[in-house]
Amino acid sequence: MPVALEMPGVVTHESTGQTVLFVEPSAYLGAITALYGAGFTMCADLTAVDYLAHPSRTLPAGVVAQRFEMVVNLLSLSARERVRVRVQVADGESVASLFDVHPSTEAMEREVFDMFGIRFEGHPDLTRILMPEDWDGHPLRKDYAQGRIPVQFKGTAS
Amino acid sequence: MTTIDEREPIVSAGAATSEGGQELLSRSEVSQKALMREAGAVLRMSESAAAALEQVQGDVGEDQSMIINMGPQHPSTHGVLRLMLELQGETVLRCKPIIGYLHTGMEKTGESLTFLQGGTNVTRMDYLSPLNNELVFSMATEKLLGIDDDIPERAQWMRMLLSELNRMSSHLLFMATNGMDLGAVSMMLYGWREREEVLRFFQKVTGLRMNHNFIRPGGLAADLPVGWRDDVLRLLDMLPERLAEYEVLMTGQPIWRERLQGVGVITQSEAIALAATGPILRSTGLAFDLRRDMPYLKYREVDFDVVVGTHGDAYDRYAIRLNEIRESMKIVRQVLERMPSGDYRIQNKKVTPPPRGRIDESMEALIHHFKIFTEGFKVPEGEVYVAIESPRGEIGCYIASDGSSTPYRMHVRAPSFVNVQCLPHMMRGGLVADAVAVISSIDPVLGEVDR
Numbered sequence: 001m002p003v004a005l006e007m008p009g010v011v012t013h014e015s016t017g018q019t020v021l022f023v024e025p026s027a028y029l030g031a032i033t034a035l036y037g038a039g040f041t042m043c044a045d046l047t048a049v050d051y052l053a054h055p056s057r058t059l060p061a062g063v064v065a066q067r068f069e070m071v072v073n074l075l076s077l078s079a080r081e082r083v084r085v086r087v088q089v090a091d092g093e094s095v096a097s098l099f100d101v102h103p104s105t106e107a108m109e110r111e112v113f114d115m116f117g118i119r120f121e122g123h124p125d126l127t128r129i130l131m132p133e134d135w136d137g138h139p140l141r142k143d144y145a146q147g148r149i150p151v152q153f154k155g156t157a158s
Numbered sequence: 159m160t161t162i163d164e165r166e167p168i169v170s171a172g173a174a175t176s177e178g179g180q181e182l183l184s185r186s187e188v189s190q191k192a193l194m195r196e197a198g199a200v201l202r203m204s205e206s207a208a209a210a211l212e213q214v215q216g217d218v219g220e221d222q223s224m225i226i227n228m229g230p231q232h233p234s235t236h237g238v239l240r241l242m243l244e245l246q247g248e249t250v251l252r253c254k255p256i257i258g259y260l261h262t263g264m265e266k267t268g269e270s271l272t273f274l275q276g277g278t279n280v281t282r283m284d285y286l287s288p289l290n291n292e293l294v295f296s297m298a299t300e301k302l303l304g305i306d307d308d309i310p311e312r313a314q315w316m317r318m319l320l321s322e323l324n325r326m327s328s329h330l331l332f333m334a335t336n337g338m339d340l341g342a343v344s345m346m347l348y349g350w351r352e353r354e355e356v357l358r359f360f361q362k363v364t365g366l367r368m369n370h371n372f373i374r375p376g377g378l379a380a381d382l383p384v385g386w387r388d389d390v391l392r393l394l395d396m397l398p399e400r401l402a403e404y405e406v407l408m409t410g411q412p413i414w415r416e417r418l419q420g421v422g423v424i425t426q427s428e429a430i431a432l433a434a435t436g437p438i439l440r441s442t443g444l445a446f447d448l449r450r451d452m453p454y455l456k457y458r459e460v461d462f463d464v465v466v467g468t469h470g471d472a473y474d475r476y477a478i479r480l481n482e483i484r485e486s487m488k489i490v491r492q493v494l495e496r497m498p499s500g501d502y503r504i505q506n507k508k509v510t511p512p513p514r515g516r517i518d519e520s521m522e523a524l525i526h527h528f529k530i531f532t533e534g535f536k537v538p539e540g541e542v543y544v545a546i547e548s549p550r551g552e553i554g555c556y557i558a559s560d561g562s563s564t565p566y567r568m569h570v571r572a573p574s575f576v577n578v579q580c581l582p583h584m585m586r587g588g589l590v591a592d593a594v595a596v597i598s599s600i601d602p603v604l605g606e607v608d609r
Contacts, residue, residue, distance in 0.1 A: 016301050016542045042433050044545070045554055045571040054560040058539065071556060073543050073571070077430065077444070080451045084543055104433030107579050115265075127180050130258040130608060139266055140567075146266060 007031055013060045020084045022063045028087050029096040032072070036101050040074035040083060043102035047071050048089075048112045052142040066090040068118055072098070094119035115140035182225055182242035182254040222246055230259050234339045234594040237604030241581070241593070248589050253582040257575075260608035268568035272534025273299050276568065277371040280555070283570055284606040285368055286331055289324040289360075290548040291570070292373040293317055297454065298544040298555040299375040302537050305504060312500040313377040318455045319390070319493045320363070320373065321546075322486040326397075327356035328549035329479045329486075332601050333404060336476060339598040340417050345407060352400050359389050376510050377503025390494060394487055401483060409477070418473035422584035422596035425470060432583065433576050436551025437482070438600065441467035441474035448547035460492045472599035479601070482549075509535050534563035543571075550574055550601060572609060574602040 009027030013020045023031045032043075049069045051057060059065055066088035074083050089095055097120035098105040109120045110129040117138035120126055128135060137144050223246045230238040238259035244252040268279050280295045281288040300306040334349020357367040362383055364370040372379045408414045424434070426442040439446055447464040449457040465481045467474025503510055511530045512523040539561040545554035554571030577600050584596045 016304075016540055018543065042430050044433055044435075044552060044576075045543070045556065045569075047556060047569045047571075049541075049558050049567045054566055057560070071541075071543075071569075073545075073554065073556070075552075077446055082452075082543070082545075102433070103431045104576060104579065107575065111575075128258075129180070130261040132258070133179050139263055146270060 007034060011060050011062055015084075018082065018084060020086055022060060023085050023087050025087055025089060025093065025095060028070075028085075029098070029101070031085065032074075032098055032101055035074055035083065035085070039076040039079055040081075042075040042077060043072060043098060043104050043108075044075045044082075045071075045073040046098070046105050046108035046112065048116045048118060048140075050116060050140065050142045064088060066093075068116060070095060070112070070118070089118055094121050096121050097123040099123055114138065117141065180256050182244065182252065184225060185223060185244070223251055228593065230256075234597060235604075236335065236597065236602055237607075239578070239597070239602060239604055239607070241597075243585075243590065243593065245590055248591070250585045250588050250590055250593060253585045253593075255578050255581050257578065257604070257607050260604050262609070264609045265567075265569055268565060270564060272563045273375055273537055273565065274530065274534050276565065277374055278369070280568075280570060281369045281371055282605065283572060283609055284548060284550065284553070284574070284603045286328045286603050287324050287549050288369050289320045289373055290546065290553060292371060293321055294544055294546045294548075294553050294555040294570075295557075295568075296373050296375045297546070298542050298557045299537065301542045301544055302540050302557060302559055303375070303509065303535075304538070305376065305506060305509070308504055308506070309377060310501040310504060311498045313502050313504070314455050315493055315497050316378055316382060316502060317373055318457070318460075319490060319497070320360075321455075322489045322493070323356055323359065323390075323393075325486045325549045326483050326490075327353045327360075329483045330356065332479050332549075333408075336598045336601075337408065339594050340414070342408060342414070345404070348400070348404070348407075352397065355393055355396065359386075359393060362386070362389060374503075376506065377501070381502045387494060390490060394491060397483070397487060401480065404480065409480070415473065417592075417595055418471065418476060418599075420469070420471050420473075421588060421592045422472045422475075422599055423470050424580055424584055428583060429470070429580070432580050434551070434580050435573055435576070436547070436549070437475045437478045438551065438577055438580060440465065440478055442470040443468050448545060448552060452545075454544075454546055459496075460489050462486075462489050472595050475599045475601075479549075536561060536563050537565075545571065548573055550603065550606075551577060570606075570609060572606040574600075574604070574606045575609075578602050578607055 007027060009024035010031055011022040013022060021031065049071060050067065051069060052067055055065065057065065068089040070087040070089055072085040074085065087095065095118060097109055099122065107129060109123050110126065112118055113120060113126055114128040114130050115138055127133065223244050225242055225244050228241040228243055229235040230240040240256040242254045242256060243250050264279055264283060268276055271279055276295055277292045280291045284291050297306065300309065330349050330353040334346045337345025337349060360370065361367050363386065364372040424442060426444050429439045429442045443466055445464045445466045450464050462485045465478045465485060467478055511527045516523040517527055537559045539559055541558040543554055543556045545552045551573030553573055556569040557565045558567040560566040580600065581596065585593055
């Protein structure tokens with residue numbers, strides 16, 4: 001039974017048999033709170049994707065693609081259901097923190113900040129979590145070089 | 159040239175970036191709201207309970223407490239977990255886990271490996287349950303390919319066999335480390351000994367003790383070797399006796415009970431709010447196990463119990479893991495009875511390389527084999543999240559594909575990463591000696607926390 005959330009700024013969609021809600025950044029916190037009320041009490045996972053190198057991805061009508069996409073996986077323990085919330089975030093924009101609804105997102109939002117540089121409004125302790133605090137850049141961005149070990153032999157293609 | 163007096167204080171000098179340092183700040187630098195947050199006021203505690211905590215907090219002056227580091231190099235931190243503890247005497251007032259010492263950018267690495275190579279990467283995250291990591295990655299890939307319903311029966315039962323044996327080996331290692339952390343040093347040897355028996359079976363099946371890359375998109379790398387049934391039966395006959403010895407050594411012992419009962423308590427609502435899964439969630443009395451509640455593979459067809467606790471303390475988590483070994487043995491026995499014959503991988507030309515014999519005969523087969531292992535196979539555009547029950551809780555894999563042969567983004571929802579967040583909450587108000595018991599009862603694998 002797919003979850004339908006009748007709210008402005010929310011588009012319900014299906015991806016490989018899983019329910020996906022596309023939510024406008026302005027409706028993000030409200031949608032998560034409404035889902036919390038509907039039984040989705042556990043925020044299992046929160047991550048992001050940088051679509052810089054893949055701008056032509058398929059999105060349902062009415063959803064404007066942005067560089068970043070936040071992906072929040074919610075779990076209802078009573079109904080045994082999952083729902084995935086996807087939020088389009090433009091480069092340099094900040095998002096509301098889910099900390100007040102789901103305290104579990106504390107470390108996850110720190111990881112997203114560390115890896116993608118997305119800022120979360122209202123996060124209690126937005127610092128780097130995996131990288132050293134004096135690190136430059138955000139490694140999981142697509143314009144961040146992967147790094148390589150220098151090749152010792154001449155004439156090889158890098 | 160700067161003199162010593164002109165230098166900035168160390169605290170702010172450490173914060174080279176605008177977001178500041180990761181360390182636990184001293185009491186005078188933290189607002190009352192932040193203290194309340196750490197006291198758990200946001201974890202939907204009742205107002206009166208939160209107010210009572212605030213009074214305890216307010217009584218402590220800066221000069222009465224001290225902040226110490228535990229780890230990252232400490233045998234009881236299960237790797238390189240660093241905890242900053244604020245102590246008043248022997249009581250832990252606040253705690254902050256600091257992670258990232260083992261971060262090697264595995265999610266970034268995953269973006270440049272093909273879906274066939276990806277298994278070698280994810281298997282190294284939770285190195286105590288590598289087969290579960292491979293399983294969740296393979297299942298996510300198969301779902302994107304749209305072949306998740308076509309995986310042969312035998313492959314599914316084999317995956318279940320390996321996954322359950324892996325749960326046993328992981329929990330046996332927990333028995334060993336938990337024993338050692340609490341001073342039952344001989345338990346360390348017994349736990350490793352039994353785990354080694356399971357790993358010996360893995361070595362026979364996959365060729366490796368750990369980091370197998372055996373479960374692959376489409377099925378498994380090879381069939382089970384001749385005589386596997388006897389090996390598993392030998393294991394199943396040996397373990398009950400050994401587990402009974404553990405019970406004698408630990409479960410009933412007054413010292414063991416004193417060290418664990420009532421230590422590191424977490425309530426059900428707190429566990430849900432902190433997204434704790436696995437034995438931690440079940441120790442609070444909530445019977446939630448993905449194998450039963452959102453079944454995958456053939457778990458619908460086997461009979462097993464979900465073990466739950468009542469108090470949410472370290473003792474419950476120990477007892478749950480011990481009994482989960484028995485439940486896994488129950489499942490393995492049923493797998494032995496019901497293992498069907500047939501193919502161990504899908505016969506789909508797109509993802510399955512041709513058999514060795516065909517390569518000698520046919521040029522096309524040789525090219526096909528070469529293509530699959532060098533270029534990999536293309537996976538349709540889309541994104542998917544698949545979660546299974548690992549020994550530590552819900553391990554999830556989120557893959558976004560852009561239609562090429564490597565994942566556009568590969569994210570692993572690591573149970574340990576989320577569970578470590580429970581530490582400040584479990585430790586608050588406890589003794590520093592119990593901190594070791596609490597870390598041990600979370601059973602974190604730092605390879606997975608840091609990825």
